Amino acid sequence: MARNAAHPEGNDRxxxxxxxxxxxVLMIGAPILMLGAAFFHPPHGIxxxxxxxxxxxxxxxxxxxxxxxxxxxxxxxxxxVVGLARLVHPTHPKAAFWGCVLSLxxxxxxxxxDGIDYMTWVAGKSDTGLDPxxxxxxxxxALHTNAILIPVLLVFTLLPIGLVVLAVGLHRAGIAPxxxxxxxxxxxxxxxxxxxxxxxxxxxxxxxxxxxxPSE
Numbered sequence: 001m002a003r004n005a006a007h008p009e010g011n012d013r014x015x016x017x018x019x020x021x022x023x024x025v026l027m028i029g030a031p032i033l034m035l036g037a038a039f040f041h042p043p044h045g046i047x048x049x050x051x052x053x054x055x056x057x058x059x060x061x062x063x064x065x066x067x068x069x070x071x072x073x074x075x076x077x078x079x080x081v082v083g084l085a086r087l088v089h090p091t092h093p094k095a096a097f098w099g100c101v102l103s104l105x106x107x108x109x110x111x112x113x114d115g116i117d118y119m120t121w122v123a124g125k126s127d128t129g130l131d132p133x134x135x136x137x138x139x140x141x142a143l144h145t146n147a148i149l150i151p152v153l154l155v156f157t158l159l160p161i162g163l164v165v166l167a168v169g170l171h172r173a174g175i176a177p178x179x180x181x182x183x184x185x186x187x188x189x190x191x192x193x194x195x196x197x198x199x200x201x202x203x204x205x206x207x208x209x210x211x212x213x214p215s216e
Contacts, residue, residue: 023083027184030076037069049140056124057132063124067117074110081107081166084184088169095169099162106159112152116142 042059044051056063085100119142122128123135142148167181176184 019083023080023086026076026080026083030073030080033069033073033076037066037073040069041066049143050136052143053120053124053136053139056120057126057136058124060121060125063117064121067114067121070117071111071114074107074114078104078107081163084166084170087175088166088173091173092169095165095172099164099166099169102158102162102165104162106156106162109152109154109156110159113156116148116152 040062042055042062044055081100081103085096088099089096120139123130123139124132163184164182167184170176170181170184171178175181
């Protein structure tokens with residue numbers, strides 16, 4: 001009986017080790033994918049619908065690959081956030097709960113933004129027969145329609161809030177120093193929102209211009 005009782009404990013310990021390794025891989029892999037996506041992405045400013053559309057029209061392959069990497073990085077970040085919450089939970093259950101819940105809700109907004117990116121890529125494809133001028137106007141209108149932007153951005157804002165709650169929990173639990181916890185919480189949002197793309201890439205021309213070239 002004693003031998004049988006010890007066997008589940010060994011299995012539990014082995015599973016716990018595998019779980020920690022798995023979450024660790026996710027926490028490393030997700031930001032690497034996001035950094036790669038940010039550097040690979042053709043430059044554009046989302047405040048300009050014309051420039052945003054032009055990036056997808058004139059650099060279609062790069063635009064698609066970059067946003068697919070952004071999407072996949074979010075897929076990895078979701079279980080990574082769960083892993084962080086599990087680390088915090090034993091000593092700070094409230095921080096673990098609210099950090100996890102708010103972050104996971106925020107990822108819904110992240111997914112909606114990725115959906116807009118994919119829609120823009122389809123609109124910008126040169127082999128669909130779609131009118132570039134009409135599609136540029138459509139994307140520009142979508143990016144300036146508050147009925148779309150307000151709910152999506154409000155939900156997305158819960159993501160950094162939840163990550164900050166988890167960061168505070170990590171620091172208070174003594175799992176990570178404050179600066180590292182803050183970096184883990186804000187790094188993803190910072191890469192997505194503020195990273196400057198390499199200056200050697202010039203802004204793509206408007207598809208309305210005769211100088212516009214074919215998609216890559």
